[in-house]
Amino acid sequence: MKIIKLLTTVFAVIFSVNAQAAMDHSRHNGGGSQAAMGGSDCLRPHISKMEPVHLTTVVPGSEFSFVVTNLEDPKQVSVEVKRQPVEVEAEFKDPFYIVKGKIPSSLHNTVARVDVKIDSKFSTCRAADGWLLKISEN
Numbered sequence: 001m002k003i004i005k006l007l008t009t010v011f012a013v014i015f016s017v018n019a020q021a022a023m024d025h026s027r028h029n030g031g032g033s034q035a036a037m038g039g040s041d042c043l044r045p046h047i048s049k050m051e052p053v054h055l056t057t058v059v060p061g062s063e064f065s066f067v068v069t070n071l072e073d074p075k076q077v078s079v080e081v082k083r084q085p086v087e088v089e090a091e092f093k094d095p096f097y098i099v100k101g102k103i104p105s106s107l108h109n110t111v112a113r114v115d116v117k118i119d120s121k122f123s124t125c126r127a128a129d130g131w132l133l134k135i136s137e138n
Contacts, residue, residue: 071096086102108135
């Protein structure tokens with residue numbers, strides 16, 4: 001009787017492990033590679049060193065900048081200031097890019113978010129960040 005209970009337990013454990021293994025598809029994706037699917041081989045871009053720093057008071061038309069690492073193409077970077085698109089220039093300084101733009105001169109006496117987005121066809125390779133600046137005439 002003890003042998004039957006022991007065998008039943010062993011078969012239950014084996015069946016449970018096999019069922020979990022059959023359902024676990026995390027190690028493959030139907031024959032495609034993780035890199036081709038935008039998986040773990042993608043390095044997410046990182047935005048840092050925002051200047052002027054958060055909540056600094058600036059005048060309209062002031063320059064701002066930030067650093068982006070793990071960026072494949074500077075054309076992936078888009079910037080808006082208070083929801084207004086801003087043209088930016090990116091300069092490669094191995095191994096990162098320095099991105100520069102200007103606060104729109106139409107913004108006066110307000111607080112505006114510098115909103116940075118880095119696009120990619122793979123969602124795991126996208127990034128977004130931003131900071132607030134006070135815009136004043138003085």
